[in-house]
């Protein structure tokens with residue numbers, strides 16, 4: 555797949571026939587401080603079901619902090635978060651995962667000595683009903699459950715086209731493939747919303763093209779809502795439905811890629827720079 559294919563896949567995905575669902579996540583006036591550092595100041599934006607929503611901004615703008623607020627790692631001092639219309643109370647990351655929010659990290663967080671298959675299997679943990687005692691007592695039922703989880707993991711492996719490395723320890727894979735495995739682990743949890751923190755950082759052009767295709771396919775085939783942080787402007791503008799722009803913890807732009815591209819504040823703060 556070359557960049558033209560990505561462009562046409564992206565515009566088909568974002569074309570006039572594309573319909574978004576309801577607002578599923580509504581962030582209202584979020585402020586987050588670390589001591590004297592204002593990481594986020596009065597940020598409001600929403601995420602619609604099925605869309606690819608990107609968060610961009612220069613280094614230190616507050617993008618990762620925002621993802622950490624969404625999945626309960628950070629707790630903002632001010633503001634409200636509505637999830638499916640309900641105000642969310644203080645939420646911990648495991649609760650966010652139970653609510654269908656999965657994420658990948660800026661730095662790969664995989665078990666390097668474990669195989670691709672086993673790493674992706676860890677993404678099924680939340681779905682596993684049997685614990686060790688149950689496994690001992692009800693061996694047959696636990697075994698059936700294990701088989702069902704394996705099947706799901708094999709589906710993810712097929713989808714990401716990593717069959718030939720399924721038994722390989724992750725640490726032996728090239729960087730781009732490791733990032734793909736990380737995506738696989740998040741997908742194994744069957745999330746309704748996927749938070750991707752710079753999924754293409756450090757990749758070569760070909761690896762980026764592959765990752766773009768998988769993100770578009772996840773969104774298209776599974777209907778997964780995607781919140782994406784990405785520094786590569788070409789990629790962001792090609793695959794996003796809407797983009798929110800942060801700078802020094804404040805929101806300076808929000809809209810379709812074309813609107814954001816032509817926003818004076820954004821050009822000044824971000825697009826005109828070499829970030």
Ligand SMILES: Nc1ncnc2c1ncn2[C@@H]1O[C@H](COP(=O)(O)OP(=O)(O)OP(=O)(O)O)[C@@H](O)[C@H]1O
Pocket residue numbers: 588591592593611612613614615616617618619620
């Ligand atoms: N745990 C923390 N403790 C203290 N300060 C923090 C913490 N996390 C983030 N910050 C500060 O909050 C601000 C926003 O950081 P954040 O990592 O969210 O930005 P970013 O836009 O994701 O940056 P980058 O593109 O470099 O990853 C920065 O000034 C950062 O130093």
